[in-house]
């Protein structure tokens with residue numbers, strides 16, 4: 538048994554761990570320092586020139602961050618990675634390294650709220666047009682792609698629509714049009730799904746969610762498979778990066794051009810907390826999956842609940858794709874359900890005792906939110922409906938507590954909401 542053949546459940550703990558480098562410490566030290574000292578000007582010159590590896594300044598690189606980069610890269614099966622200050626920073630870094638004014642992006646419309654706002658409002662200001670298409674409708678994707686399309690973007694599991702796109706088909710479409718596919722794999726994590734094995738080129742995550750698992754640090758990551766060839770006629774900016782770095786061209790461009798100049802670096806303390814969370818990822822995800830199915834089945838039978846949307850229920854339109862793509866490991870742990878009215882949703886939330894009411898997901902604790910009146914309140918009603926948000930919808934991030942306690946809390950709060 539060697540490091541290279543360790544299985545996922547081992548790599549989450551031991552992958553890219555180099556205790557010999559850290560005076561045999563079993564936890565990665567937190568390098569809480571803005572800068573690193575050099576004895577000679579010659580040495581610093583060599584590091585700046587990229588002739589020698591080394592750490593200069595935290596916004597550029599940091600040893601604690603680098604350990605997390607290597608671990609996440611290994612778990613996704615990528616070539617290299619950059620960790621960022623948040624999931625949104627990862628998306629910004631990943632996209633801006635590719636696009637400039639006049640370019641187009643085609644993206645599934647089932648998007649995390651801030652990604653939707655970034656694409657619809659912010660990138661537009663800089664002349665980057667994002668065409669949002671119905672995530673599960675391959676023909677809509679085909680119709681939206683033009684020679685100006687510089688990348689395709691999709692989330693593994695749409696939130697809160699709970700749709701699951703066919704990644705292999707989207708990767709094929711992207712490649713037929715000489716564009717890379719970026720997958721936001723936050724909701725699945727590499728435990729459930731490894732997008733590179735299905736043809737994706739770049740993976741982004743909010744590490745704030747399942748990867749950290751304890752709601753203790755905000756962060757993100759961009760991982761590159763190193764396979765996309767960035768043809769010169771379409772991506773002329775990449776030429777010098779390809780000459781310098783070969784298959785590492787993209788991640789070098791992300792880092793050198795965007796990451797260090799936008800200042801999207803991760804705080805080393807956050808990398809440390811995320812690494813501790815990662816130790817238990819495989820175990821937590823296993824429990825998240827089994828608990829989520831039990832919660833979905835329970836809610837479906839509950840007299841107060843009008844409907845349940847979860848990819849793991851056979852009547853879900855996402856069921857077949859989720860089952861095949863996640864290879865039987867589960868269906869994620871996010872679900873939505875409907876009550877009689879907005880008022881009933883508020884009553885339910887008022888009465889939960891174990892379940893936390895807050896804006897986050899992927900925590901080991903079970904979480905609830907009413908998106909219509911919270912995260913999406915600034916959206917026009919039509920935009921809320923387009924995002925799959927209705928006034929009667931409650932979103933649950935199923936945690937890893939004892940299932941009996943979760944179900945009992947649901948039952949008592951639902952009974953009060955149903956009165």
Ligand SMILES: *Cc1c(COP(=O)(O)O)cnc(C)c1O
Nearest residue numbers: 623624625649721723743745756
């Ligand atoms: C939370 C989330 C993000 C944004 O991540 P932050 O760490 O909050 O910046 C992006 N994509 C998805 C799918 C998310 O759930």
